[in-house]
Amino acid sequence: MKYVLDQEKIRPDLVRTIERLSGEDVRQCYQCGKCSAGCPIAADMDLPPNQVMRMLQLGLTDEALDSRTIWLCASCETCTTRCPREVDLAAVMDALRHEALRQGRKSPIRQIPFFNRTFLRLIKKYGRVFEMELIGRFNVGTLHFFKDVTKAPRLFFRGRLKLWPSFKGRKTARPAFQAVKNAQRHEPAEPPAADESAGNPTP
Amino acid sequence: MTAEQALVNSTETASAQPANGLTDTDAASSARQAPRVGVFICHCGINIAKTVDVERVTAEIAKEPNVVFATNYTYVCSTPGQEMIVETIKSHRLDRLVVASCSPKMHETTFRRAAAKGGLNPFLCEMANIREQCSWVHEDREQATQKAIEIIHTILEKVKGDEALEVSQVSITRRALVIGAGIAGIQTALDIANGGHEVLLLDRYPCIGGNMARLGETFPTLDCASCIFTPKVVEAAQAENITLLTYSEIEEVTGSVGNFEVTIRRKARSVDESKCTGCGLCIEKCPTKVLSEFDRGMTTRKAIYIPFAQAVPNVATIDKESCRYYKTGKCKVCQKFCQADAIVFDQEDEMITEKVGAIIAATGYELLSKDVYGEYGYGQYPDVIDGLQLERMLSAAGPTTGEIRRPSDGEVPKEVVFIQCVGSRDDSKGISYCSKICCMYTAKHARLFKHRVHDGQAYVFYMDIRAGGKRYEEFVKQAITEDDAVYLRGRVSKVYPRGKKLIVRGADTLSGTQIEIAADMVVLACAIVPSPGVEDLARKLRIGYDENKFFAEAHVKLRPVETNTAGVFLAGACQAPKDIPDTVAQAGCAAAKVLSLFAHDHLTSEPVVAWVDEEVCSGCGLCIKACSYDARKMDQRKRVAIVEEVLCQGCGACISACPNSSCELKNFRSDQIVAMVDAVT
Numbered sequence: 001m002k003y004v005l006d007q008e009k010i011r012p013d014l015v016r017t018i019e020r021l022s023g024e025d026v027r028q029c030y031q032c033g034k035c036s037a038g039c040p041i042a043a044d045m046d047l048p049p050n051q052v053m054r055m056l057q058l059g060l061t062d063e064a065l066d067s068r069t070i071w072l073c074a075s076c077e078t079c080t081t082r083c084p085r086e087v088d089l090a091a092v093m094d095a096l097r098h099e100a101l102r103q104g105r106k107s108p109i110r111q112i113p114f115f116n117r118t119f120l121r122l123i124k125k126y127g128r129v130f131e132m133e134l135i136g137r138f139n140v141g142t143l144h145f146f147k148d149v150t151k152a153p154r155l156f157f158r159g160r161l162k163l164w165p166s167f168k169g170r171k172t173a174r175p176a177f178q179a180v181k182n183a184q185r186h187e188p189a190e191p192p193a194a195d196e197s198a199g200n201p202t203p
Numbered sequence: 204m205t206a207e208q209a210l211v212n213s214t215e216t217a218s219a220q221p222a223n224g225l226t227d228t229d230a231a232s233s234a235r236q237a238p239r240v241g242v243f244i245c246h247c248g249i250n251i252a253k254t255v256d257v258e259r260v261t262a263e264i265a266k267e268p269n270v271v272f273a274t275n276y277t278y279v280c281s282t283p284g285q286e287m288i289v290e291t292i293k294s295h296r297l298d299r300l301v302v303a304s305c306s307p308k309m310h311e312t313t314f315r316r317a318a319a320k321g322g323l324n325p326f327l328c329e330m331a332n333i334r335e336q337c338s339w340v341h342e343d344r345e346q347a348t349q350k351a352i353e354i355i356h357t358i359l360e361k362v363k364g365d366e367a368l369e370v371s372q373v374s375i376t377r378r379a380l381v382i383g384a385g386i387a388g389i390q391t392a393l394d395i396a397n398g399g400h401e402v403l404l405l406d407r408y409p410c411i412g413g414n415m416a417r418l419g420e421t422f423p424t425l426d427c428a429s430c431i432f433t434p435k436v437v438e439a440a441q442a443e444n445i446t447l448l449t450y451s452e453i454e455e456v457t458g459s460v461g462n463f464e465v466t467i468r469r470k471a472r473s474v475d476e477s478k479c480t481g482c483g484l485c486i487e488k489c490p491t492k493v494l495s496e497f498d499r500g501m502t503t504r505k506a507i508y509i510p511f512a513q514a515v516p517n518v519a520t521i522d523k524e525s526c527r528y529y530k531t532g533k534c535k536v537c538q539k540f541c542q543a544d545a546i547v548f549d550q551e552d553e554m555i556t557e558k559v560g561a562i563i564a565a566t567g568y569e570l571l572s573k574d575v576y577g578e579y580g581y582g583q584y585p586d587v588i589d590g591l592q593l594e595r596m597l598s599a600a601g602p603t604t605g606e607i608r609r610p611s612d613g614e615v616p617k618e619v620v621f622i623q624c625v626g627s628r629d630d631s632k633g634i635s636y637c638s639k640i641c642c643m644y645t646a647k648h649a650r651l652f653k654h655r656v657h658d659g660q661a662y663v664f665y666m667d668i669r670a671g672g673k674r675y676e677e678f679v680k681q682a683i684t685e686d687d688a689v690y691l692r693g694r695v696s697k698v699y700p701r702g703k704k705l706i707v708r709g710a711d712t713l714s715g716t717q718i719e720i721a722a723d724m725v726v727l728a729c730a731i732v733p734s735p736g737v738e739d740l741a742r743k744l745r746i747g748y749d750e751n752k753f754f755a756e757a758h759v760k761l762r763p764v765e766t767n768t769a770g771v772f773l774a775g776a777c778q779a780p781k782d783i784p785d786t787v788a789q790a791g792c793a794a795a796k797v798l799s800l801f802a803h804d805h806l807t808s809e810p811v812v813a814w815v816d817e818e819v820c821s822g823c824g825l826c827i828k829a830c831s832y833d834a835r836k837m838d839q840r841k842r843v844a845i846v847e848e849v850l851c852q853g854c855g856a857c858i859s860a861c862p863n864s865s866c867e868l869k870n871f872r873s874d875q876i877v878a879m880v881d882a883v884t
Contacts, residue, residue, distance in 0.1 A: 001715065001716045001717065002716065002717040002718075002719060003711075003714075003716040003717065003718050003719065004718075004719045004720075004721075005662070005689075005691075005718050005719065005720045006618065006660075006720065006721060007617065007618055007660040010660060010687075010689055011687075025684065027683050027684045027687075028684060030680070030683075031692070031713050050713070051713070051714060051715070054711075054713045054714040055714055057689070058689070058691075058711065058714055058716070060714065060716070063714075
């Protein structure tokens with residue numbers, strides 16, 4: 001890849017937005033690679049986490065926003081915990097996802113935003129996750145109807161999978177969703193899709 | 204302590220008579236009486252004992268005719284080991300000593316001191332090296348043991364032929380010569396002068412100051428170079444016991460530590476130093492302009508010039524190469540206007556001879572020549588400059604009075620690319636070393652650029668950032684986080700012009716991208732190389748230099764300011780690239796070495812020197828040519844060659860040159876060497 005670099009491209013508004021959303025200064029990163037060294041998913045990423053930071057440092061925002069990495073990131077925060085420059089990389093990844101959704105970019109891995117949306121819908125509905133419905137909706141939505149079905153009996157007998165959702169505390173999450181909606185109304189600059197990935201998108 | 208005292212007491216009383224008898228007569232009687240040799244075989248822990256069967260070696264050596272005592276011990280160099288030697292010399296009336304252990308470079312002094320303590324002439328103690336030359340380099344225990352025995356046999360032959368030698372004392376000239384008057388030389392000179400000794404501070408340029416006088420601000424504190432350096436320059440100029448010898452070069456150095464005799468060429472300035480007031484009228488009127496060396500070609504100077512405003516001494520110099528009078532025989536405008544009548548056109552180089560006890564080489568560095576990297580266009584495009592040229596721009600006293608401007612059109616550059624490792628770490632250019640200071644000064648340049656041009660953007664191409672030093676890493680971090688320098692990890696392939704811009708094509712290996720930047724100015728961090736002419740100076744000083752022509756220290760870690768020539772020391776970047784803090788530290792260290800040398804009343808001279816049999820010498824003079832130390836001379840009356848023992852270093856060159864074997868090296872005589880060879884053949 002060839003990149004014609006100039007003063008305008010360094011720290012564009014978009015990078016400043018990412019910095020504002022994450023509360024981090026991308027220039028703090030000195031590219032030691034400790035984040036990539038410890039990342040449990042780095043092997044499946046197209047850009048290792050340090051390179052996502054590098055792209056932001058050079059103003060190469062498209063490379064960062066269209067990467068699989070930001071969607072594969074499990075927010076386990078190993079990188080954040082170990083970063084010698086105390087950069088909260090998980091927060092930067094989160095900010096990148098926000099921004100990608102806000103811009104309406106298509107995730108290179110379609111299932112992940114779909115999973116996140118489904119997950120949040122269930123939280124809104126039940127106040128907590130209802131695994132059976134989540135699996136069902138996810139499998140139907142991704143057209144992999146029988147994905148992981150063989151694992152269901154064991155999970156069921158171990159009490160990890162319930163057939164009916166819990167009705168306890170159903171409405172507890174709703175004020176939070178309302179609060180986000182209100183906040184968006186007052187501050188339209190905020191990414192409207194914030195709620196979509198506000199939850200922890202653990203796969 | 205008590206044991207040692209007891210030992211000394213007991214040996215003094217118990218063996219006073221035999222010891223006296225031995226020491227007084229050993230030299231004379233060694234040939235007549237059968238020698239009584241004691242052999243001490245060292246285990247060196249397991250260093251020797253692992254590969255060499257020390258017990259068997261001891262048993263074998265004990266059988267030798269003149270060996271009256273043989274033993275082995277874990278560490279002969281330890282205090283009990285040395286005490287054992289002292290005790291045994293007395294109890295067994297030893298008159299010769301062999302310690303079979305490590306290299307004499309390690310412990311010869313130790314054992315010779317022990318020998319002396321036991322009442323033996325130290326030169327009757329020899330070492331057999333069964334570690335470096337045997338146990339360390341062999342694996343087969345049987346063969347190594349046999350070799351150790353043979354090595355000791357040869358040394359036994361040598362020690363039998365050894366004579367008792369006496370060290371002689373030489374007086375010291377307590378006066379030092381410092382070659383090169385940059386920060387290294389000035390600091391050394393000040394420290395020696397403050398120690399109460401006279402110093403000659405020499406520089407080949409018309410003024411003192413060296414490269415540091417060129418700098419703008421210095422890392423990691425960003426204080427201006429002149430503010431911290433000028434006081435030192437002035438102090439050196441005003442110090443009563445420092446004599447400045449500017450515009451001077453070393454012609455010849457003879458003598459040795461404590462008593463060097465140096466011939467110095469005082470180049471003709473064509474200006475009488477004592478008369479010139481530095482008013483500058485001559486410079487104003489001079490019609491010839493040439494590029495200024497001090498400003499590294501960024502400005503011009505006249506043919507008669509003072510390198511820069513605060514130059515010390517503030518005296519004009521005529522550059523004969525460009526002066527119209529010297530070229531055409533006409534002009535003399537400067538003389539016409541000089542009110543002090545200081546211009547002397549027929550002034551000639553003057554040779555002076557000075558006696559000094561120590562010499563410090565502080566010849567500094569130069570930047571790698573501009574034509575090495577054609578692809579960066581240095582010298583071809585005016586807006587590609589080197590680090591020192593940018594320093595001149597950054598200097599408040601420089602050609603732009605501290606403003607950063609493009610040399611081509613004088614505009615303020617907005618985007619500046621800095622390229623590190625230009626030459627350094629590039630085997631293809633013959634420079635495999637790291638220049639050490641470029642990472643830091645480039646970070647400094649990037650920061651100062653941002654401080655001067657607030658809307659500017661600095662890009663730094665680097666391979667690694669080597670910021671080892673107090674507050675250095677923090678400094679580089681500030682360049683990135685506070686002064687917005689963009690660091691790109693990779694080399695630049697090419698710089699070429701497009702319109703008013705310079706296109707820099709490089710790589711950023713961290714993102715895996717090829718980078719192209721349209722820059723207004725490019726600054727090259729060229730490799731640090733030794734000043735020109737160091738080979739010649741090294742030859743005159745009889746010191747070595749490494750493959751990169753940096754002066755060779757005696758030991759990289761343990762003797763970093765000494766050279767292999769006693770009395771010659773090193774300070775600053777002439778030894779290896781180094782920054783100002785390191786240079787000042789090394790300069791102080793060199794001064795301390797000189798002061799400790801000058802603290803002695805006398806120097807002892809090594810008695811292992813050449814010796815001439817006058818009966819045999821034919822006076823051919825070949826030895827005089829062979830000697831690198833001027834120690835061989837001809838006695839014109841007797842027509843035989845003689846040895847100046849003070850100067851002789853015992854190298855043996857004259858001995859091998861002598862066609863009729865009239866020279867011998869004391870205690871390395873031919874008969875000894877032959878006996879040593881016979882012992883193993």
